Amino acid sequence: EVTEAVDVASEPRDHIRVDVAALSGAEVPAGTAEEFLRRGALARALAMSGAMERVLDLVVEHTTTRVQFGRALGRFQAVQHLVSDIAAEGALARAAAQAAVTIAEDSGFGSDEAGFAIAAAKSCAGHAASVVVRNAHQSLGAIGFTMEHELHRHANRLLSWRREFGSVRFWDEVLTAAAVDAGSRGLWPLIADGRPE
Known part of the structure; x- marks a missing residue:
């Protein structure tokens, strides 16, 4: 059963309901659903980091060319703080996503190391998206909310992608459970290497 729907960015996100009891066929191998989730x-963490880079470009362009009170917006310290937070959060999200790609390539998507790295990447991207969207709209003001400006396309997608393939809270809980399981002696090796001692 398919129910048509859209996400925050007005992109199609239909809801699909499958009556598993009515299906026949081969068994699905254990871990398949978890691998697709990962x-x-x-993929969403990588897309989000790319969107954050574009948002940063838009904000830098706007704040360096837009003049208020006789000087460029980017010359105001408060605006500089907003822009630097966008850059820092975007860089963190990209670094976490790239590290997860490397670990998944080396260890396989089913490995504990890849699971931890992907959870960290999706969590970082989700938390970063909140800061990036908020600061970008503060930096651009009303123009960023208009349909004519490009910002809303990236901002709405960032907010939508945060929830896809596990919410920020879901991935935060995965990370918390891994940290608790690792214990005090295993926490640093888990963070540094992706696996407890």
Whole structure:
């Protein structure tokens, strides 16, 4: 059963309901659903980091060319703080996503190391998206909310992608459970290497 729907960015996101009891066929191997969840989460983390880079470009362009009170917006310290937070959060999201790609390539998507790295990447991207969207709209003001400006396309997608393939809270809980399981002695090796001692 398919129900048509759209996400925050007005992109199609239909809801699909499958009556599993009515299906016949081969058994699905254990871990398949988790692997698809991880692959989707990593794809979203990468897409989000790319969108954040574009948002940063738009904000830098606007704040360096827009003049208020006789000087460019980017010359105001408060605006500089907003822009630097966008850059820092975007860089963190990209670094986490790229690290997760490397670990998944080396260890496989089913490995504990890849699971931890992907959880960290999706969590970082989700938290970063909140800061990036908020600061970008503060930096651009009303123009960023208009349909004529490009910002809303990236901002709405960032907010939508945060929830896809596991919400920020879902991935934060995965990370918290891994940290608790690692214990005090295993926490640093888990963070540094992706696996406890």
